[in-house]
Amino acid sequence: MTTPGLEIDRVSKRYGNVVALQDMTFEVRPGELFGFVGSNGAGKTTTMRIALGVLAADAGEVRWAGKPITLETRRHIGYMPEERGLYPRMKVAEQLVYLARLHGLSAPAARRSVDSWLERLGVAARRDDEVMKLSLGNQQRVQLAAALVSDPRILVLDEPFSGLDPVAVDVMSQVLLEKCAQGVPAVFSSHQLDLVERLCDRVGIVRAGQMVALGAIDELRAGGAEQLVVDAPAAPPDWAYQVPGVTVRGTEGGRLVLELAPGTDDQAVLHAALATGPVREFARRRPSLTELFRNVVTEHTENGKVVAA
């Protein structure tokens, strides 16, 4: 086992009769980018708030480097809350210096860090403007700077990509990868699953307060049912329903997407397709994260089962 990073260990939280989190467990290893996905209200924000100590858990523990996290160690976390928040009437640079100092940085160190991050994120020209006078995109960049100015050892970012333009998304991705290269464990939640798929080493999918799938993206995809994409232009619309072990998942640009039950012979499917006329395309593929996600969150399993650990 490598050095432990950020561990969320069987964390539970209830609001009255509503169970927000139940035995939420996962680990973000040092230098790992962890994607946290799930529908709205699944418990992502609650988990992050508990990790930050903004919210108290009913049960369970959050550890960093093997030790329960404290207010002192939390100062090393760079946090971007889902609900963006900055003082609207405070100047950009002044505000960031203040936030960095709350993390324990000295005033000169805070100023240096703020200058370099504002430059890096392309908002140095607005340093003396009040935050409320900035465009939404620039406010997002300042918010990101707020998470980074304290030179964090852990990154916890709730929906960091929402509201960013494509250029900012690139900057953000780059920054995340760079931080991970420095050995910082980073966890972020997002609904942009293609982005998660592209960036993350591992993902966790949550549903109704429980982790229902957890692992490296390739592992998760390998665990999903195999798919076939078939382009048979002359075939009648219902040809595939006749083939045993095949489920029709839908069409993509005129091509049929099929899912095979385990043990189904794909050659039998090819024969069936050829029997209808010409076949222009016949490809095997693994489901995308989006499909996995859709399957996992719609699956009616009361006892969400962890696919891999």
Add this chain to the structure above:
Amino acid sequence: MNPTELTLGNAAAVRLIAGREITVRLRSKAFRVLTIVMVVIVVGLCIALKLLHGTSSATKVGYLAADRGIASALPVVGNSIGDTIDTVQVTDEATGKQQVTNGDLDALLLVGPNQKLGVVVKKNIDQNLLHAVNVLAGQIAFDEQIIALHGDPAKVRAATLAATANVQPLQPPYPYQAQQLILGVVAGVLIYVSLLMNGQIVAQGVVEEKSSRVVELLLATIRPWQLMAGKVAGIGIVGLIQMLVIGVAGVVAGLATKVLTISVSAAVGTVIWLVVWYLLGFFMYAVVFAGLGALVSRQEDIAGATTPALMFLIIGYILGVSILPSDPSNHLMEVLSMIPMFAPTVMPIRLAMGGVPGWEAALAVVVVMGLIPVLIWLAARIYRNAVLRTGARVKLRQALRAA
């Protein structure tokens, strides 16, 4: 990976938060304008009073060399009726009248035949001077009658002066002076306005952080009580600076224009009590306002949430300024001034008026100081439970109960 220790002690955290509040407040235009306006009002009031009372409190009366004897009695008479009269000898009647015309003299005393008193003034005679001159004329007439009866005017006067009724108060009343009453009302207004304003600013600040969601970012690095304490301390310090500027400007202006003729030590005492009661009142109300402010998420809802606390403040103030000036030793007000919720608005008025027994002043301070920790505990609990719940107003009972 062995991270460098980032440390931020309690004191440093509170100082950092207070520092931000102070900079932001001192820089705000509204704060500066308000402070300047208040200073102008207080200083202007002194100057206005001064102009109303004339340029000098002493009335200057000229007399001719021949009338020195009678003129010398005038200041004595003036003194006995509470008016200061200075007498100046003039060379002749024409010069004297000239000086009255150009304002160097307030009046010219002329003694006609048979010691008939005459006074030359520019337009209207000062009421106090008229009274003094009439009393003097009466004495002269009285003396003449005594002489006519072969008596000794000096002896008669001594006998009259000695014959006074012996008043024996069972509880010696405190000699309230008009000036102290004014001082009391001014102190009351100042402390009320200050508590009201700064209390609301605390509530607004809490809601600002809540509605802009910045509070979540703050609470990821510091504890709720540190945030609340820093905010209250910062705004309190700014309020104190404001209060001192206004208070000192007022006292200096009052003493300089001689509108305030109480001793400097009494004036300083008033300012010190004002500061003490501002601090006590502020901390008591500010923590309550911070707790109540945390219940709501929108600036528009602040008034509704803080009304219960405001009522105590307003009731104390209204009763204080409406009852005390006419009845300084009112029993109800004596009692209210020692009840914590009302003490900050009532006690400073009583203290500025004077005559508050030491034990009452001390008791009021003690009960308020005793209540403050309880309020801090309650407010911190409400604050901690409610500050992250945005949206609908959080019920007070809910906020107190939730762990």
